[in-house]
Amino acid sequence: MSLLNLKDVTLKFGGLTAVNKLSLSVEEGQVFALVGPNGAGKSTAFNLISRFYTPFSGSITFDGHDLLRLRPSQVPGLGIARTFQNIELFHQATVLQNLLVGRHRHRRTTMLEELLHLPRVRSEERANRLAVEEVIDFLDLQPYRDQRIAGLPYGVRKVVELGRALASKPRLLLLDEPASGLSVEETQNMRWWIDDIRRHMGITVLMVEHDMGLVGKVCDRVLALADGAKLAEGTPAEVQSHPAVIAAYLGTAAVSKGADAKGVRA
Amino acid sequence: MRFPFKTSYDHDIRLFPDWWNFSLYAALLALAVVLPFMIDDYFLGEATSVLIWAVAGLGLMLLTGQTGQVSLGHSAFMALGCYSCVLLMEAGVPFVLAFLASGVITGIIGAVIAVPALRLHGVYLAIATLALAILADDIIVLTAEWTGGVNGKYAPPISILGVTVDRWSTPDLYYWMVLLVVVGVTLAYRNLLRAPLGRAFAAVRDSEISAQAMGIDIARTKTMAFGLSCAITGLGGALMGLFSGAFNNETFSFLLSIQLVMMIVVGGLGSIHGAFLGALVVSFLPQVLSITAGALGRGVAIPGLEAAVFGVMLIGFILFEPMGLYGRWLKIRTFLELFPFARKDMFRRQKAYLKTERLR
Ligand SMILES: Nc1ncnc2c1ncn2[C@@H]1O[C@H](COP(=O)(O)OP(=O)(O)OP(=O)(O)O)[C@@H](O)[C@H]1O
Ligand SMILES: [Mg+2]
Numbered sequence: 001m002s003l004l005n006l007k008d009v010t011l012k013f014g015g016l017t018a019v020n021k022l023s024l025s026v027e028e029g030q031v032f033a034l035v036g037p038n039g040a041g042k043s044t045a046f047n048l049i050s051r052f053y054t055p056f057s058g059s060i061t062f063d064g065h066d067l068l069r070l071r072p073s074q075v076p077g078l079g080i081a082r083t084f085q086n087i088e089l090f091h092q093a094t095v096l097q098n099l100l101v102g103r104h105r106h107r108r109t110t111m112l113e114e115l116l117h118l119p120r121v122r123s124e125e126r127a128n129r130l131a132v133e134e135v136i137d138f139l140d141l142q143p144y145r146d147q148r149i150a151g152l153p154y155g156v157r158k159v160v161e162l163g164r165a166l167a168s169k170p171r172l173l174l175l176d177e178p179a180s181g182l183s184v185e186e187t188q189n190m191r192w193w194i195d196d197i198r199r200h201m202g203i204t205v206l207m208v209e210h211d212m213g214l215v216g217k218v219c220d221r222v223l224a225l226a227d228g229a230k231l232a233e234g235t236p237a238e239v240q241s242h243p244a245v246i247a248a249y250l251g252t253a254a255v256s257k258g259a260d261a262k263g264v265r266a
Numbered sequence: 267m268r269f270p271f272k273t274s275y276d277h278d279i280r281l282f283p284d285w286w287n288f289s290l291y292a293a294l295l296a297l298a299v300v301l302p303f304m305i306d307d308y309f310l311g312e313a314t315s316v317l318i319w320a321v322a323g324l325g326l327m328l329l330t331g332q333t334g335q336v337s338l339g340h341s342a343f344m345a346l347g348c349y350s351c352v353l354l355m356e357a358g359v360p361f362v363l364a365f366l367a368s369g370v371i372t373g374i375i376g377a378v379i380a381v382p383a384l385r386l387h388g389v390y391l392a393i394a395t396l397a398l399a400i401l402a403d404d405i406i407v408l409t410a411e412w413t414g415g416v417n418g419k420y421a422p423p424i425s426i427l428g429v430t431v432d433r434w435s436t437p438d439l440y441y442w443m444v445l446l447v448v449v450g451v452t453l454a455y456r457n458l459l460r461a462p463l464g465r466a467f468a469a470v471r472d473s474e475i476s477a478q479a480m481g482i483d484i485a486r487t488k489t490m491a492f493g494l495s496c497a498i499t500g501l502g503g504a505l506m507g508l509f510s511g512a513f514n515n516e517t518f519s520f521l522l523s524i525q526l527v528m529m530i531v532v533g534g535l536g537s538i539h540g541a542f543l544g545a546l547v548v549s550f551l552p553q554v555l556s557i558t559a560g561a562l563g564r565g566v567a568i569p570g571l572e573a574a575v576f577g578v579m580l581i582g583f584i585l586f587e588p589m590g591l592y593g594r595w596l597k598i599r600t601f602l603e604l605f606p607f608a609r610k611d612m613f614r615r616q617k618a619y620l621k622t623e624r625l626r
Contacts, residue, residue, distance in 0.1 A: 050479055076481035088479075090472035092536065093465070096278075100462075101469045105481035107462040111490060114461035115454045121461055122279060128462075129275040168480065 001064070003028045003204050004172060009048060009058030011041075011228075018044040019055070020228035026172070026221075031198050031205040033215045035239070036225035037248055042208040043085050045225075046174050049206075050082055051075050062172065076105045079171035083161045083178065085208070089149045095160050096145050099135060102167030103128040135163045139193065155186045162193070166201075173197065175207040179214050187214060194218045212240060224248070279460055281453075298445055302438035310437050312549060317444045318509055319529065319545035322502025324451055324538065326526045329495035331536035332464065334471030335384065335488060338523045339395030340499050342402030345518035347372045347500025348507030349406070349413055355422045362426055369501045376496025377489050384488040399520035406515040418514025421507060433509060444505055451498055455538055458494075467491050499526075521573065528580045534590025543591040551575065 002025035011019040019041045026032045034042045047053050049060060051072040060067040062078055070078075081102070090098050106128070109121050136142055139159050149157060158181070165173055178194070179187045191214055197203050209215050215222060215236055222239040224231040232242040239245055272278070282288035302310055326340050351368035355361060383394050406413045413419065424431040424443075431439045458464040466487050469477035474484050507513040525548055533544025552572055559571070587594055 052475070052478075071483070072478040073481055073483040076479065082479050084476065084479075088473045088476035090469050090476070092472055093468050097465055097468070101465050101477070101480050101482075104462055104466060104469075109462065111463055111494075114463050115457055117457040117461070121457075122276075124462075125279050125460070126275050129278070133275075164480070 002026060003063055004049070004206065005059075005061045006045070006049075007059045009045075009055045009060060011044060011048060011053055011055050017228050019048065021058070022225070022228065022230060023058075024223050024230075024233070026204060026206050028171075028204055029198065029202065030221055031194060031207070031219045033219040033222045033236070034206070034208045034225060035210070035212070035215060035222055035245075036231070039227075040225040041228035042225060043176055044228075046082065046176055046206075046208065049075075049080070049174060076168060076170075079169075080174065081165035081168045081170035081172075082174035083158075083165055083176055085176040085180070087154075087157050087161050089157060089161055089164070091150045092148065094146050094148050095141060095152070095163075096132065096136075098149060098160055098164050099132040099141075099167045100128055102135075102164040103131060105168050131169065132167050135166045138166070138196070139163050155182055158182060158186075159189075162190075166197070166203075170203060172204045172206065175205060175209075177208050177210065179209060179211050187211065190214070191217055212236075216240070281456060295449070299442075302441055307437045310441050311433070312553075314433075314437070314441045314444050314509065316545045316549045317441075317448045318502060318505045319548050320448055320542050321444075321451055321505060322499050322526060323529045323533070323541040323545050323548075324455055325495045325497070325499030325502055327530045327535070327538070327541045328455065328458075328467070328498065329491055330527070331530055331540065332459075332471065333467040333488065333491040333495075335491065336388070336392045336527075337395045337492075337495070338392050338520065338527060339398035339402075340496075340526050341399045341518045341520055341522035343372050343376055343496040343499045344503025344506060344522060345402050345406060345515075346375060346496075347503035348513060348518070349419075350500070351504035352419060352421060352507065353412060361424045365501070365504055368504045369497045372500025372503075373493045373497030376500075377493030380489045380492030380496075381485075384485065384492060396520060396523070399523045403515050403519055406518070414514060416514055416516075418512055418517070420512050421510070424508060433511065440509070444509075447501060447505065451501065452538060455498075463487075463490065524573075524580075525576060528576050530590075531580055532583050532590055534592030534594075535588075537590075537592050539592040539595075540590050543595075547579075547591070551579075 004024075004026040006022055006024050009019055009022045010017065022041075022045060024032075024034075034045060036042055044053065048055055049062075049067065051067060051070055051074075054068065062080060065078055067075060067078075090101060093101075107124075109118075109124055114121050136145060139162065141156075141159065141163060144152060144156055144160070149160065152160070158178070162175070162178065165175075175194075179190050182190060194205060194207070195218055198205055207219070219236055221234070222236050223233045224239050224242065224245045226244075226248040231244045231248060232239050234242075277283065282291065301313060305313070322340070322344060325343075326337065329335050329337055347368045350371045351364050354364035354367055359367070379398070383391060383398075386394050407415045410416070424440075426443070429439070430436065431443055433440050458467075466477065466482045469480065469482055470484055470487050470491075477487075478484060503518065507517065510517065529544035529548045530540060531544075532547050533542065534540030555572060555575060583590060589596070
């Protein structure tokens with residue numbers, strides 16, 4: 001059985017159908033990419049999985065659990081972590097503290113224990129720190145450990161956000177445009193990290209990405225969306241050469257020009 | 267400049283990062299303990315009052331500075347702490363128990379009120395809590411049977427294990443008692459900051475959306491912050507009422523809330539130091555004002571002068587030094603430590619990259 005299942009999921013914003021009868025299933029161990037032009041509904045699909053939105057119809061399950069029964073804050077508890085398209089970090093806090101927040105789903109101590117700093121709090125903190133330090137080593141974040149987010153360059157913030165998601169030791173990682181705004185070298189790093197995350201950490205990845213070069217290198221399976229609906233699904237090469245995808249990517253301009261020539265108004 | 271050399275994770279978990287830092291705060295505490303032997307009773311009373319303000323301020327700091335929720339209603343919780351403590355004492359409960367219970371009661375009632383209130387954001391929350399503060403005034407008058415209403419109440423004598431602690435006859439005992447509360451509250455506050463819940467508070471403050479994506483329940487976390495904050499402020503209110511000897515609805519008017527807000531903003535939002543610096547300002551500003559007014563040859567007090575100066579200071583700090591006095595001190599310290607290499611823009615607010623506005 002696949003790890004993540006979306007079945008006929010539909011979401012409308014007013015008159016706009018952002019996600020239209022979308023079905024997809026991500027198998028354990030896969031790196032799965034959602035591609036599509038701007039406004040296709042990719043981020044909205046992520047926000048549906050995170051339970052920030054409730055679909056009008058359809059079902060979403062993760063490892064047999066019905067996600068629609070959960071509140072947004074309960075989703076990470078199942079082992080789903082994510083990043084955001086427009087980096088959402090805790091700006092006033094340091095890199096270390098941000099990564100430690102990623103450990104929140106493993107919190108076992110109560111408020112009272114924490115107020116008194118009982119021994120259990122200390123030992124949990126050590127364990128949290130150990131887990132976070134592994135992530136710091138993995139992503140080479142050592143130089144930034146004690147720096148506040150507010151002063152960090154964009155590329156580093158992007159990595160910190162990935163780190164915070166990894167710190168929660170998820171089973172499924174949702175990456176919304178992990179390489180957008182990154183330099184060529186940073187994109188290279190991101191590629192190796194995604195590879196390692198799948199191979200060595202055994203984490204399943206679902207990502208949205210515009211950079212087809214990166215998608216071709218790291219993903220096993222790609223689903224192309226346009227206007228909220230599925231256009232094509234398959235290996236990166238298959239999807240890239242699919243006529244409907246090419247039409248969607250070449251832009252509505254080319255298509256509507258052709259349509260005009262035939263005397264049809266779009 | 268000192269370079270910390272860390273050898274274990276405990277280094278970052280401990281209360282004090284190094285010996286130097288530990289010695290500094292140990293010296294400060296020692297000084298605070300021996301203060302009664304160094305100053306006269308009048309100034310000792312002032313010092314006690316600073317510490318009481320600090321307790322109340324730490325309460326609001328936890329909510330506003332740490333969790334990012336404004337409250338203009340904390341005078342209501344000071345009142346609640348004070349009246350519940352005094353009523354329990356009058357019912358025969360020993361002071362120590364009554365005092366602790368007043369914190370718990372205020373915390374629980376605060377948390378209950380928080381559930382609907384914290385659905386509101388920003389300025390709407392401020393208005394709702396302000397309404398609460400004004401309402402509290404009326405409730406005190408309406409329930410005059412228990413609260414004494416406008417006529418007020420006299421604070422019952424405090425006795426701890428048979429020893430009488432009185433502001434006038436044993437000011438040093440009174441001071442030490444308040445100091446003990448301050449140390450306890452400060453320690454609990456610090457413990458919170460180095461634990462998951464404290465980080466969750468900061469996460470809610472900085473980005474609710476990603477806090478949720480990390481598994482933090484926003485409503486629950488805010489409610490806990492509000493409850494804890496009210497509990498601490500309630501303790502401050504109990505101390506303030508007992509210290510003033512007599513109190514009525516006027517003692518806990520909404521102006522007190524404004525003073526609390528000013529205190530934490532001027533001191534520096536989000537830091538324990540800020541609460542203490544703010545307490546110093548709030549306690550000594552009226553004195554400075556009356557001395558200045560006296561020096562200017564005005565025998566009579568100018569009505570409303572204090573509130574006006576508080577207001578101007580609040581606006582001034584928000585505009586020119588949002589990090590408060592403590593932030594100013596950090597800048598000066600960095601400048602001295604790095605001299606002559608400090609750059610002017612080191613503390614400049616960095617541009618926050620576009621935030622997800624679609625997801626509120
Ligand atoms: N909260 C919202 N309210 C109204 N409309 C929304 C909301 N969120 C998204 N939309 C709309 O839904 C559509 C899909 O948006 P979405 O953010 O999912 O696109 P995307 O595929 O992630 O595009 P991009 O590549 O630009 O990130 C867009 O037309 C967008 O304007
Ligand atoms: Mg998007």
